[in-house]
Amino acid sequence: MNDVLDAALDVLARAGYAAMTFDAVAARAGVSKTTVYRRWPTKPDLVRAALLRLVDVFPKARDTGTLRGDLIELARVRLLDDSRERERAIGLMRANLGDLDDQELRALGRLVTERAHQPIVAAVERGVARGELPPGTDPALVLEPIFATLQFRVFVMNEEPDLRSAEQLVDLVLAGARAGAAVRAGAADAR
Structure with missing residues (x-):
């Protein structure tokens, strides 16, 4: 099947x-x-x-021991290593941009995005547990700026992905997150 x-x-x-x-x-x-x-x-x-199925066959990233390493590894395996799946994802994105107002397609997109983000959310949660980010850090505020930007560059702007750009983006977002910029609203007040 x-x-x-x-x-x-x-x-x-x-x-x-x-x-x-x-x-x-x-x-x-x-x-x-x-x-x-x-x-x-x-x-x-x-x-x-x-x-x-597409999400389930994504290459798996390993736990590197640091959040920075995990995020770079995830970017590498998702965008840099598998050119066939990257080309398929580009085709899927481009062919369906005009259908984004379709309720069924949007619901499917949310489901797939949630599943695809699970390993990234887990990496951020490990980073919080290790003390690399403050308690109350919202994983979405860490992963979305990184992966949405990388996907936009690759899928929409048709740029060739490169590891150095991914590293810079991860460093930029983590600098803000370490300073508390990604702490959930209200979580900082509870501390």
Whole structure:
């Protein structure tokens, strides 16, 4: 069934969510449309499974022992190492920019983003536990400026990703976070 999910990602990256059809996915996967419908009865079901599979096959980053190292490692494995998946992600982003007002697609995007961010949130939480960041640090305020900026540069601006830029961005965001700029509103008052 992974062939069907890969085919769904390919069709989604080429045609976009609105134009994606079960016929196109089945043809790309070399199976019957009935085979696809039997497993995923609706387009959102199929797209959700395909996008979550994409997240699940992301290269895994190792725990480096420091938050800075973890964030750089995650940027490296997500944006620098796997050019095939990066190209697919660029296609997915570009093909679906016009469909961002679609409620189903936005809900799927939130689900996929949450799953994709789990390792990054875990790295930030480890950093807080090790005392690298103040208690009450909001992981989203650390990860979003880093990864949204890197994704914008790669996916939208079509820049070639480079490790030095990722390192500078991580250092910039961590400097602010260490100074308390990423502490959740109200958490600083409770301390």
